[in-house]
Amino acid sequence: MFETLTLLSLQQYWWLIVSLLGALFVFLTFVQGGETLLFTVAKNEEEKTLLINTLGRKWELTFTTLVTFGGAFFASFPLFYATSFGGAYWVWIAILFSFIIQAVSFEFRLKPANFLGARTYEIFLFINGLLGPLLIGVAVGTFFNGAMFSLDNMNHVTWGTPFRGLEAVLNLHNVALGLAVLFLARVLGLLYFMNSVHNQAVYDRSRKHLLYNTIPFLVFFLYFLIALLFKDGFAYQPETGKIVVEPFKYLHNLMALPINTIMLLAGVVGVLWGIISSLLKGGTKGIWFAGSGTVLTVWSLLIFAGFNNTSFYPSALDLQSSLTIENASSTHFTLTAMSYVSLLVPFVVGYIWWAWKAMNNKPIATEELEKEHHY
């Protein structure tokens, strides 16, 4: 089945999968968003434990999706993996550490004799919630603005700055994306609290903070999107293999890929509807609209980054080192073998869905705290 496809079709298939995983991850960062709101939404220890318990039921899904995203990238576009993970070293190390301290915090926070005290573990969760979405957003910003690397004949990476990727925060457009992802994560976290925590006070406060977080989200996201459409992009000439700077490249992609554009618009409408309906009418369903809207939006943005002969990881240091889905991919053989494995993905998604439902069978309310074990 897959072996008859051309190399380019396989590369595109895998870019779609990697992008979808990235999009699912951004949706699942509601866990990180929620972690930054512990001190805002909860007014006493009991409510705080309630929030942490509800996030503690989901953090593994987020983390596993992030790891799967990285793993799929490694297998399908190994040159990106080697260039970015080896090159933008400090960014990835910072992201890694923010996740190391997250996992144990859920586990240790309320255990007796936990050495650092509950407060420290809450701060660890806050750090993860802040740095995770922010840095990953900034790192993805370099997909559109370029990173400071060059590759030699044997694909050895040389990084152009001693900051090893952290210099991406000097670019306003990257930072706008990072902040948009952070505030989106907070918005999703609030919608998730409204959906899952059965406590009126938490519900009301979440709804109040929804407005405060939606405004900065919209400002940063719209700035990112509009600036993206008017900026120069990095185009790939398939005939010569050369990378050239093309004005309005992403606007051109928007027009060249109409289905993707419709998906982007549907996604944005979904996010906005999820937020606005929750603000105006209340209810608990906002997370589903905003969540699926997030998946569609991020998926379509990542497709814009790699399709239509665009370099998805451009080099701001040496234009010809830029990576495209064609020059960074695995071989036809590897992509074919992995494509068969990818047929299992729906089963994995089905399992996530099932596990989610099973975990939600017991609603999280204050009474639960007395009998259940705490995270």
Place this chain on the structure above:
Amino acid sequence: MTGDSSARDIAHHQPMKFAAFEGLYNGTEGAGLIALGVISQTENDPSNENLKDFAVKVEIPNILSYMAFLNWNAFVPGINDIVRGNEKYGVMSATEKITRGRVAIEKLTLYKDARKSGQTAKADSLKTEIMNPDFQKNYFSYFGYGYISNPHTLVPSVAMSFYSFHIMVVLGMYFIFFFLAALFYTLKGKIHKKRTFLRIAIFTIPLAYIASQAGWVLTEVGRQPWIIQDLMPTMAAVTKISTGAVQVTFWLFAIIFTTLLIAEVKIMMRQIKIGPKQEEGLSDV
């Protein structure tokens, strides 16, 4: 047995690693297995610090040949054979592999240069040459050797490979007996009365970590200098970050994980002190 087929895989694909962890310096037919041994500090070969004699060894004849090739008299190449070559048994010398690897690297570089400068015809003809099955087999499969300058660097630390392997094997044997005993006592329904056995059980917990770590040391030290056997040496694959960056990362890991370990141990100790929950209906187990 998976350990057994794993040994055959290594003997075929990573003969140097195999020779190192078995402490086999000079290859022979009907090679014996060194069951236990202590490596002395004197160097067997003055030009190579990784080659050291055994001070004491217990050797079982012919077993190694059988383990590696399912033939009691098969020739198992030793470290010296792999470095110097052994014409009689068709083992190519390291110097020859290095020469061939350099030819492969040079040809690939020419191809990449031609493509970069837009000489399509030249690039295509070079690609045909590279993809030729003979060239692939006789040159390209030694690609990584082209990065090696001193053949002695092809030898991993024998002492580390040998000891980690034997620690793993000895502990593995111990676990088999230990769990057989545990099974026996459990089936008889009196495991909770065997105080000495339960004490041994407590001390067996860390041994599992030691066995696992020894296995990793063997895998990663024994494979050196290769990250992809014969094709890519570690030094060509490593990210070029500064020594300072590596040190900072190391200390970050050390501090965070030590802190979390202290927390974990304290939590566990407290839970042990609290003891198991008394449940109704369960009395003496």
